[in-house]
Amino acid sequence: MPQSNLSPELTTTGLTSLLDGQGRKPTRLLQILIEIQAAQHWISPENIDQLAAELNLPRARIEGVIGFYSFLHAEPAGQFRLLFSDNITDRMLGNQNLLEYLCNKLWLERGHVSEDGLVSVDTTSCTGLCDQGPAMLANGMAIPRLTRERLDEIAELVLQKVPVTQWPAELFVIENNIQRREILLANSMQPGDALRAAIAQVCVPGSAVEAAANQRSWREGIPSVALCAPVSTLEEIKRSNLRGRGGAGFTTGLKWEACRNAPGGEDNRTRYVVCNADEGEPGTFKDRVLLTTQADLLFEGMTLCAFAINAKQGFLYLRGEYRYLLEPLNAVLQRRRDANLLGANILGQAGFDFDIEIHLGAGAYVCGEESALIESLEGKRGIPRNRPPYPVTHGYLDKPTTVNNVETFCAAALVGLHGGDWYRGIGTAKSAGTKILSVSGDCARPGIYEYPFGVTVRQVLIDCGAENTLAVQVSGPSGVCIGADEFDRRIAFEDLATAGAFMVFDESRDMFEVARNFAHFFAHESCGFCTPCRVGTAMLKATMDKIAIGHGTQYDLAEIDQLNRILLQSAHCGLGHTACNPTLDTLKRFRPTYERRLKSLDFEPAFDLDGALATARRMTGRDDAGAHLSMEAES
Ligand SMILES: Cc1cc2nc3c(=O)[nH]c(=O)nc-3n(C[C@H](O)[C@H](O)[C@H](O)COP(=O)(O)O)c2cc1C
Ligand code: SF4
Structure with missing residues (x-):
């Protein structure tokens, strides 16, 4: 193995000091491996031995983690x-x-x-x-x-x-390519505004908030007066009707409340606030821009959450592809510590202690799934957990954990300052606030567009300068593909729910090739933990490739439906559940692009049986008609 590309600094002592820098915590194993990879361009067997000895971890655990993440290599991958x-x-x-x-x-x-x-x-x-x-x-x-x-x-x-x-x-x-701003991207909040507003809240005598604070006081053993502001904050978030922006659209206030209600260890403060900045859905890049331009708002939202749920520690899980944002984000965190917006007794409020650490991912889409993300935060392979129990009760290190998307925390900070009623007044009845779209593909002005919920797809297409549009993939491969007859549909939870991707395809595009690219994506990103998804996504990819080279049949198209049923019933997480979406959507709306590639046959095996017998023929020295399946059949 060529080792010439190893940088000299990572000797045994170099690795020891790297481990010291990471506090020698097994939960930081992934971060340690990322650092070794960055320094040496691979992780050598000697590194693994040393890590196993110094962190007291089985070698197999370390190898398992390296094997899981596509940016880590146990073999040299080039300087x-x-x-x-x-x-x-x-x-x-x-x-x-x-x-x-x-x-x-x-x-x-x-x-x-x-x-x-x-x-x-x-x-x-x-x-x-x-x-x-x-x-x-x-x-x-x-x-x-x-x-x-x-x-x-x-x-x-x-x-x-x-x-x-x-x-x-x-x-x-x-x-950043910000093309349209509404309340979030045009906000003029100063760091600490939302926190000061939250802390200043007092209980109105006889109000529902006071009753809730009294009830909580009895349960948590904290004086009722100290609970007024956190309870009010929680109530405002609930009143705002804010729903998660990461895809599933769960009501944020209910999530925070469930986490607050879950026992938080001996001090009742061992809860965690986790920001999901894994943004791996193809076509989505709005979190990248929020992390670049609204980091204060995001950290304000996370700190507000900590205030409401009584948590001391937060994590930002930053996808490895956004590694370049690590230093700027750490600088914002430091500035907030210096301004007493993080750390102990935040803004002089006794007992309001909270800080945030950034963890990097290493190239695994599935780590965006919240329980896989928590596994990854714990330094493990990012395999989704069985749910229930949910992270709000059993999350990071088995403690109550609130996981929210970047945009959700930013919106929560706005609610903290302006109140729930203000927020729910924007958007539609069932979708409060605004949504940030990542617009790409065939349009004159790709970039970031913020709209109140309820905007039509047609309006977005006009704004971004799209012409002759054939289809729009809303919310990425795991979302939905719509054709021109549906462009009056609305971006809202009650119609087209989306995590943000908005990929435009004009009439020159072949939607079969779009779906084939997405099938390859899912097969590549399946974590392999459960058989239906591991095998199913590989089969879908193989079927799409078979159709692409002209060997597909009607039978294959029908099989995709069957595959989808199996994945929906038995896959372990959302990746498997949605893997067939792009194929089924494009089949439904653009069937001719599939059919013109099909053979007229009803069935063509995906496996070339006669080809597979070639080795046996060579070994036996036979190449007569009887040694060939097809010739045999014809004779
Ligand atoms: C395969 C998969 C990938 C996901 N990727 C992301 C992601 O990149 N960012 C995100 O916020 N949520 C992602 N989610 C959704 C999260 O599991 C979770 O619902 C979300 O982070 C909760 O935050 P929210 O309530 O603010 O939306 C993903 C889910 C699945 C199944
Ligand atoms: S459905 Fe796919 S990605 Fe999800 S756990 Fe199973 S194999 Fe992993």
């Missing part, structure tokens, strides 16, 4: 690892040609490390840069707007062995 984002929108922008171009320039075969161990080029799932693709990650750092000229520059830097940290800053410039 420079260049990963092209492979969402359908990257493909529409020509990423495949560019990938070939770069491989040729570097004399490389895609997916293989160069013989000198210098570089490898491959693909990765959507990197959240669909508004400025095609994009890539260079040793984990995002580079948007790839062109041949930019790739020439990158190839030169690689061949000159210039470390990625010294590449021109211009390569890494990422635009």
Whole structure:
């Protein structure tokens, strides 16, 4: 194995000090592995031995974690690892040609490390840069707007062995592309505004809040007067009708209340606030922009949640693809600590103690599922847990945990300042507030659009300059694909619920290829824990590939329905449940694009039986008609 690419600093002592920096906590195993990977470009058997000894963990546990995350490697993957984002929108922008171009320039075969161990080029799932693709990650750092000229520059830097940290800053410039602002993106809140408003709340004598505070006081052993403000905060969030923005749309106030009601350990304060910034759904990038432009609002929302549920510790789980945001976000956290908006006795309120740590992900879409995310936060493989129990009672380290999306916490901060009635007055009766959409694909102005709930798809298409639109994929592959006759449908929980992705496809696009890309995505991202999803997503991918090369039949189309039923009934988490959505939606709305690829036969085996017998024929020296299944059948 080529080891020439190992940086010298990670000797045994180097690793020891890295472990010290991470507090030697097994819960930080993933963070430790990410650091080793960044320093050496892979994790060697010697590293694993040392980690096992120093963290007192079985070697298999460490290997299991490395094997789970696609950004970690137990084999050298090149001093420079260049990963092209492979969402359908990257493909529409020509990423495949560019990938070939770069491989040729570097004399490389895609997916293989160069013989000198210098570089490898491959693909990765959507990197959240669909508004400025095609994009890539260079040793984990995002580079948007790839062109041949930019790739020439990158190839030169690689061949000159210039470390990625010294590449021109211009390569890494990422635009926010905010095209439309409403209450959230146009907010003028100052850090601490919502917290000050929350702390200042007092109980109106005889009010429902006072009654709730009295009841809680009796249960929790805290003086009723100290509970007025947290209870009022919770009531405002409930009154706002705020629902989660991460996809499932659960009512935020009820989630916070359930967490607050769950026993929080001996001090009754061992609860956790977790922000889900994993944003792995292809076509979604609004959290990236919120993390860049609204970090204070987000942390304010998390701190408000801690105040309401009585928690001391928070985590932001940041997807590995957004690694470049780690330092800026840590700087905002530090600024908030300095301003007493985090830490002990926040804003002088005795006992209001809360702080936030950032954990990085490492390239696993399933870690966006909240229980998988918690496993990952604990330093394990991100395999979704059995539910119930839910995280609100048994979450991080088995303690009550509130997990919310980035946008949900930002909206909660607005509610904290302006109140629940103000918030529920915006949007529709069942969908309060605004929704931020990540618009990409065939349109003149891709980017971020904030609307009050209830906006029609048609309006969004007009605003983003889309013409001759054939279809829109709302909420990413796990969402829904709609055709032109449905463009008057509304973005709202009661109609088109969405986590934010809004991918536009014009009449030049082939919706079969769109669905095929999504089938590949699900097969790649299935964590493999349960058989129906592991096998089912692979079968779906194989069926779509079979149709693509002209071997599909009506029987295959019918089988997809059957597969979907199995996945819905028996897959363990939402990934498996939604994996067939894009195929079924496009089959329903754009069936001719499938049918013109089909053979007229009713059935064609996916497995080439005669081909599989080739080895046996070679070994027996036979190649006569009787040794061939097809010839046998014909004779
Ligand atoms: C496969 C899968 C991936 C998910 N990815 C995300 C994600 O990237 N971000 C997110 O907020 N929620 C994601 N979710 C939803 C979370 O499980 C959870 O419902 C959400 O974080 C709760 O926050 P909310 O109530 O604020 O929406 C995902 C769910 C599944 C099944
Ligand atoms: S449904 Fe898929 S992603 Fe979810 S646990 Fe099962 S194998 Fe993993």
